[in-house]
Amino acid sequence: MLLRPHSLSYRRFLLPPYASPELLSQTATPSLFCSSATAVSTAAATAIQTSGSNISYGPSLRKGTLSSQTTHPLNPPSNSTSLRDSQIHPEEREEILFKEDQFTRAYKIAALRVPSEHCYALESRLRGHLLNWPRIRNVARVPGDEVDEEVQNILTIKNSVNDEAEILKALCRRIDGKAEGDGEELSPVLYRDKLVKEFNARGFVSFRNLARISRPKRKKKKMDEIEQKGEMSRKRRQRMVVEVVEVGGCEGGCVEEGEDFCGLLGDKFRGRKWRGSTRLLLLDERYAEKEVDELPEAVKAVLRGGTSEAAMLTLELVSCLLTLYYDYWPMNEVLEALLPMGMIIPSAFETVGHIAHLNLSNEHLPYKKLIAKVVLDKNKPKIRTVVNKIDAITGDYRTMQLEVLAGNHSLVTMVVENGLRFHVDLATVYWNSRLATERQRLVSCFTQDDVVCDVFSGVGPIAIAAAKKVKHVYANDLNPYAVDYLQRNCVLNKVERKIEVFNMDGRRFIDAMFSTEKGRSITQVVMNLPNDAAEYLDAFRGLFRNKPNDKACTLPAIHVYGFSKAEDPEFDFHERIRIALLEAAVAVDIRRVRLVAPGKWMLCASFALPKSVAFARSL
Numbered sequence: 301m302l303l304r305p306h307s308l309s310y311r312r313f314l315l316p317p318y319a320s321p322e323l324l325s326q327t328a329t330p331s332l333f334c335s336s337a338t339a340v341s342t343a344a345a346t347a348i349q350t351s352g353s354n355i356s357y358g359p360s361l362r363k364g365t366l367s368s369q370t371t372h373p374l375n376p377p378s379n380s381t382s383l384r385d386s387q388i389h390p391e392e393r394e395e396i397l398f399k400e401d402q403f404t405r406a407y408k409i410a411a412l413r414v415p416s417e418h419c420y421a422l423e424s425r426l427r428g429h430l431l432n433w434p435r436i437r438n439v440a441r442v443p444g445d446e447v448d449e450e451v452q453n454i455l456t457i458k459n460s461v462n463d464e465a466e467i468l469k470a471l472c473r474r475i476d477g478k479a480e481g482d483g484e485e486l487s488p489v490l491y492r493d494k495l496v497k498e499f500n501a502r503g504f505v506s507f508r509n510l511a512r513i514s515r516p517k518r519k520k521k522k523m524d525e526i527e528q529k530g531e532m533s534r535k536r537r538q539r540m541v542v543e544v545v546e547v548g549g550c551e552g553g554c555v556e557e558g559e560d561f562c563g564l565l566g567d568k569f570r571g572r573k574w575r576g577s578t579r580l581l582l583l584d585e586r587y588a589e590k591e592v593d594e595l596p597e598a599v600k601a602v603l604r605g606g607t608s609e610a611a612m613l614t615l616e617l618v619s620c621l622l623t624l625y626y627d628y629w630p631m632n633e634v635l636e637a638l639l640p641m642g643m644i645i646p647s648a649f650e651t652v653g654h655i656a657h658l659n660l661s662n663e664h665l666p667y668k669k670l671i672a673k674v675v676l677d678k679n680k681p682k683i684r685t686v687v688n689k690i691d692a693i694t695g696d697y698r699t700m701q702l703e704v705l706a707g708n709h710s711l712v713t714m715v716v717e718n719g720l721r722f723h724v725d726l727a728t729v730y731w732n733s734r735l736a737t738e739r740q741r742l743v744s745c746f747t748q749d750d751v752v753c754d755v756f757s758g759v760g761p762i763a764i765a766a767a768k769k770v771k772h773v774y775a776n777d778l779n780p781y782a783v784d785y786l787q788r789n790c791v792l793n794k795v796e797r798k799i800e801v802f803n804m805d806g807r808r809f810i811d812a813m814f815s816t817e818k819g820r821s822i823t824q825v826v827m828n829l830p831n832d833a834a835e836y837l838d839a840f841r842g843l844f845r846n847k848p849n850d851k852a853c854t855l856p857a858i859h860v861y862g863f864s865k866a867e868d869p870e871f872d873f874h875e876r877i878r879i880a881l882l883e884a885a886v887a888v889d890i891r892r893v894r895l896v897a898p899g900k901w902m903l904c905a906s907f908a909l910p911k912s913v914a915f916a917r918s919l
């Protein structure tokens with residue numbers, strides 16, 4: 301797990317809802333976290349300005365404004381109940397995390413409204429003057445910025461007073477359901493039919509009456525509930541929204557009485573001019589709330605020099621509100637805002653299928669659920685469960701003690717490794733995705749004539765990968781659950797005919813394999829149980845003593861894994877191998893696989909089983 305300290309000073313006041321009483325008593329500032337039960341929204345100010353004078357460039361949780369519904373992490377509402385004061389049951393406190401609304405920020409920015417057909421050309425022309433915030437496109441769309449071509453034709457005939465009357469007439473005919481040209485009124489059914497044919501989905505929505513005709517009637521209350529829920533989930537899912545707040549110096553745009561058709565046709569018909577389809581080019585944050593003459597020459601030049609009549613009509617400077625929601629902020633920024641100052645931010649985790657596997661340190665444990673929720677939220681839908689390792693890998697089966705912190709509680713998942721699929725249950729079997737490259741390297745040494753014996757096979761990542769390449773595989777594991785998954789995985793990867801599966805102790809398995817004729821054919825032995833595999837090597841001593849020691853007899857290559865904390869790990873591991881084999885002269889090729897902990901190496905030793913060991917008379 302990659303860890304890095306964070307530096308935002310405002311976090312000194314933040315505490316998680318379930319912080320220990322000692323921790324709570326050390327702070328004089330109420331927690332930013334409010335339970336759904338205890339949170340009291342501020343009825344007071346509609347917005348809390350939080351921007352500082354020397355705030356860095358780019359989006360930040362320390363900048364922007366909050367809506368009245370939102371509680372800022374820095375400024376919890378004065379009337380909200382502090383968790384320290386409240387009588388919350390410890391179990392309930394565990395469930396209290398944080399409100400996603402706390403991460404909603406609104407920023408005032410300026411934008412150029414430009415004709416949609418010119419927006420990409422203008423975007424590259426204004427490259428150095430655009431917003432350029434991460435994960436935000438410089439070209440934004442707002443509701444009603446698209447116009448049906450046919451409607452546009454009616455509306456952009458000319459811009460004179462007489463033509464305006466024509467435009468109005470044409471529009472009225474359309475809205476009242478009269479056919480073009482003949483002036484005959486259509487029946488409601490024909491009228492609806494006509495509109496459906498003529499308007500695409502976007503245009504269709506603009507005609508509210510038609511939308512009402514099309515929508516089946518529902519009970520109002522139920523509809524409201526659904527709409528509310530829909531709105532909530534939409535808000536939760538959306539990362540950002542751009543709204544135009546001011547056009548030409550007036551909020552919502554200057555529209556003279558009698559000329560506002562937006563009630564009928566939506567925002568696209570506003571004011572005296574018909575704009576046609578438009579897009580917003582979001583300008584650099586420094587240009588927010590600036591007048592046209594305060595803008596740099598490049599932007600002014602664009603505003604002055606529209607490329608066509610339509611462009612001249614459309615180009616304008618508008619004030620916008622850019623709202624960023626919880627979903628916008630990356631995992632590390634959310635955690636930085638939530639965890640106490642100075643705490644290292646857990647910024648990476650291991651994944652096994654749909655499971656994110658954290659390895660939290662002691663200082664993170666009071667915040668484990670909070671961290672897990674953020675990890676889950678920020679990595680959906682790939683990650684559906686977040687677990688934390690609560691103990692070192694122990695026991696014969698090398699399984700991990702895991703605690704589910706967030707998401708669904710299933711630890712059964714499917715992993716894809718080097719193009720192969722493996723079903724794994726992390727609660728009952730061993731799996732380590734970090735060994736994928738090593739397994740691939742090992743299997744790449746095998747040839748199609750090889751017969752492989754995997755003594756500690758687990759759910760089969762080596763055995764199954766080998767089976768795709770070699771002549772035959774014998775795979776064994778002591779753990780009956782692992783053997784069960786191994787068999788399933790053989791079928792899943794269509795190698796069940798090439799693998800024979802065994803469920804016994806490794807030493808017995810080696811003995812059973814080599815005491816029969818099968819042993820003659822085995823060319824490769826894999827022993828991946830780094831904690832003790834070297835000590836199992838004694839099983840090879842004297843294994844061939846009852847067989848003829850002729851030249852035709854080929855002895856297998858052995859690949860054994862081990863850990864070493866020694867200063868010279870290769871020498872240390874070689875020593876262990878020699879002791880187990882009771883043989884001093886063993887030519888071993890040792891390579892370091894990976895550093896599993898500070899100063900602790902995982903190694904792989906490969907060597908041909910010495911004849912002196914295989915045919916030894918003394919055990």
Ligand SMILES: C[S@@+](CC[C@H](N)C(=O)[O-])C[C@H]1O[C@@H](n2cnc3c(N)ncnc32)[C@H](O)[C@@H]1O
Nearest residue numbers: 696697730756757758777778779805806828829
């Ligand atoms: C480190 S895991 C390796 C599994 C597999 N090779 C892999 O890469 O995922 C070691 C495996 O050896 C099994 N094991 C432990 N002791 C054993 C024994 N005495 N005999 C056979 N298998 C054993 C465990 O159940 C575990 O699945």
